[in-house]
Amino acid sequence: MRSDIFIILGVSLLLTLLLELAFSLLAGLRGAKVLCLVALVNALTNPPVVLLYTLFPTLAAKILLEVGAVLIEGLIYQKCALALKRPYLFSLGANAFSYFVGAMLGRLV
């Protein structure tokens, strides 16, 4: 186990939260409650995805983990954010956005 695993987990979560909240605002979501839900959903899924990928860094595991995260997040949005009309599409878009922008930032830094 890497000694900087906690840094990896922390930075991943922070970056994910910032990017997905940004995406939520761009998508027109407003209100502290729904944005808080977005933050909680990502706090729920991002750490286990990052930790499991650290332990099993294969492409297959990555795809599986990310698909799982999108589905779980979509389900939570469906059950809890009734005003969100397309919860799974939102989840897919938010995750794709956070990864793509995160990857770009990683190359720039």
Add this chain to the structure above:
Amino acid sequence: MKKTILSLFLLLVLLAAAPFAHADVIWEPYTDKFYPSHADQCTYINRYFDAPAEVTGYESPENTTAKRTFSAGSTLFISHSYTDGAGTVWGVWEEGGESCWVKLEDLKNVYDSRDFMDEHRAQIAPYNGEMAGYAIENVLYLWSYPGSGVIDAKLSSGEAITEDAFSSVYTAPDGARWAYIPYLYAMSGWVYVDDPENASLEPAATAAPSPSPSLSPSQAATNAPTPEATAAPVSAPVPAKKDLTMLYWAVGAVVLVMAASAVLIARFYRKAKK
């Protein structure tokens, strides 16, 4: 209008993200400036090398500004290799936020389990129940490779182990058997089947063939690890000298965050139901 913009934006993002097959942010804190922009040209090798003499680490394969020096006798962990236009194979070393590139021709690869498996393929067969019924009594020792005399990891009696953990078995000329664990609790190694909890195995006692490096550093760099031989994940470059404590703390922290998030999300769910 908002929906149209959002749809177009989503389409663009998905198309652009398609090659990566990813979602979410997984931070890879490569401090190295060269690797991120050349990742697709790099090969994952994930192995240790020794420095037979003083070795210089450079800024990058394209910038030979000396960055640091490794003394003779140092052991370097190289995660990825890159071949430049002149055919020189470089390896990236990274530790504690510092990184540099070294020429693999200056290094000597450390003979490891992967080399052992390449040399002894004829004596290695799929696991066939050789460890059936075994349960850890005190400590199970995982050796670097049969006859190495080097213990890479240990499992205590509190850790469950099933036959699924074993993938193959090596049978030495004198009949000694070793079962291989490719990955268990982020560890890998060989178990001496006939006496798995004996920590005092000497290389001679197991009658395993004497190891000798079989690959030049350049050959090692071009041999991408097979699923059978891979000892450790990309993002965890410590093959078997593990500290389980770090893993337990990490799992604990993740579970704590997940639990707190789940409790708060449950409140949202109850409110939504009303």
